Amino acid sequence: DGGITQSPKYLFRKEGQNVTLSCEQNLNHDAMYWYRQDPGQGLRLIYYSQIVNDFQKGDIAEGYSVSREKKESFPLTVTSAQKNPTAFYLCASSIPLALAGGSNEQFFGPGTRLTVL
Amino acid sequence: AQSVTQLGSHVSVSEGALVLLRCNYSSSVPPYLFWYVQYPNQGLQLLLKYTTGATLVKGINGFEAEFKKSETSFHLTKPSAHMSDAAEYFCAVTKARAGGYNKLIFGAGTRLAVHP
DSSP states (O other), X not given: OOOEEEEOSEEEXXXXXXXXXXXXXXXXXXXXXXXXXXXXXXXXXXXXXXXXXXXXXXXSOTTEEEOOSBTTBOOXXXXXXXXXXXXXXXXXXXXXXXXXXXXXXXXXXXXXXEEEX | OOEEXXXXXXXXXXXXXXXXXXXXXXXXXXXXXXXXXXXXXXXXXXEEEEOSSOSEEEOGGGOEEEEETTTTEEEEEESSOOGGGOEEEEEEEEEOOSSSOOOOEEOOOEEEEEEO
16 A cells, blocks of 8 residues: 555654664655644644755754655755754655645655653 | 645544535645545545636535635535534645655644534
8 A cells, every 4th residue: 555654653752863764655656745833823834855865944944954865755954953853754755846736735654752851 | 835724633523514625725836636535543545636627526425525716725524414424634735846856735634523
């Protein structure tokens, strides 16, 4: 079955540590996204990538880094520079706008809950 | 700039009652509109979307929404609530523009509770 997988489901980090969240998709989608979700704030875009080896900052990129070496994979690193990293992180992907009729419908993974101890 | 406002962060209904979740958007260009549902500790699932054509859109699980350009609204409804509808619902908007990357803007979400 095609879909998006995120691992781990739960992650605990000590202050000052970098951690990497995994996101893999087998939907053959070109574009991938990382969102952060906090209670009462909806989803905020961290980074996005439209093609391999290219990515762009979203609205809250500070303290985060990404890579896009393969079409299927878009890992997110939460660095020690992120002052308040405790949140639910969601990865998403979408098909090219030309094929989707320009709708940018996004498909989401199950999420990773990160807690800083 | 585009924005989405969901009126009511929490909505509570009785089982069998009408569900109405409100969404208003701001967009200077024709919008594409979405409703997503999120169950606890899970990702988002698309309920329905409006791109072009018929303004009344039917989605999964008996939900539907109507695009009203004059009111800049895209409210989500379901005639009869079920206990399994309890979840958080997000309205989202993007620009109807060919080519390039169209940012998806989400509302803050509405948590729906369904009472027996």
